[in-house]
Amino acid sequence: MLKTKVKASSITNLTDARYFAAMGVEWLGFNLNSKNTPVVPFESIREIEAWVEGVKIVAEYGDESWDKILEGVQEVIPNVVQLGGDHGVSEMMELPASVGIIKEIVIGRDISIESLLQQMEEMEGHVQAFSLNFSPNHIRWQELEQGVPFSVQDLKNLTSKFPILIEMNLGQEDLSKCLALENLEGLTVKGGEEEKVGFKSFQELDDFFDVLMD
Numbered sequence: 410m411l412k413t414k415v416k417a418s419s420i421t422n423l424t425d426a427r428y429f430a431a432m433g434v435e436w437l438g439f440n441l442n443s444k445n446t447p448v449v450p451f452e453s454i455r456e457i458e459a460w461v462e463g464v465k466i467v468a469e470y471g472d473e474s475w476d477k478i479l480e481g482v483q484e485v486i487p488n489v490v491q492l493g494g495d496h497g498v499s500e501m502m503e504l505p506a507s508v509g510i511i512k513e514i515v516i517g518r519d520i521s522i523e524s525l526l527q528q529m530e531e532m533e534g535h536v537q538a539f540s541l542n543f544s545p546n547h548i549r550w551q552e553l554e555q556g557v558p559f560s561v562q563d564l565k566n567l568t569s570k571f572p573i574l575i576e577m578n579l580g581q582e583d584l585s586k587c588l589a590l591e592n593l594e595g596l597t598v599k600g601g602e603e604e605k606v607g608f609k610s611f612q613e614l615d616d617f618f619d620v621l622m623d
Contacts, residue, residue, distance in 0.1 A: 414595030425600035438467035550583035
């Protein structure tokens, strides 16, 4: 049993999918944004989905064009769609009612807590969770402790109001601090390329899940 929910992101292969499913993650995410690589073919997602049980499939579209997102959702109907960029409530209303939504917000170094709060309030009630992604701008936990771009207390206030997933490069000590956030919805970890077909070293992920195990 994990201390918090986990979304495994950027899954590209069955080895990763089976590992994460065995660890008890809530979601398996597959990149379908043509602006990023690698993009996982629809048929590969169907094949992987047939091998795993008890997890929700997330189509990670990010800031992909809206036409491609609507087309893709019809091709592979996921449990959840992850939207980024400028996609907001008007687009969310066009998705099938059976599909949940995770809204990804990339955290920049110049973002204010006021503007972030406003974004989240506008979409509240339309999403299952907000994914706050600190990784693209290399923001670490120690910087939040210094108030950059906002403080740990600000983050605590957000997790008390909204369902939030955090994506950040966390060492074991920082991971423990992050888990102490009240009402944290969960964490996001990334899959990766296999060293060769069917084989991969999971040592770092094992260490991560060791901290998360009750």
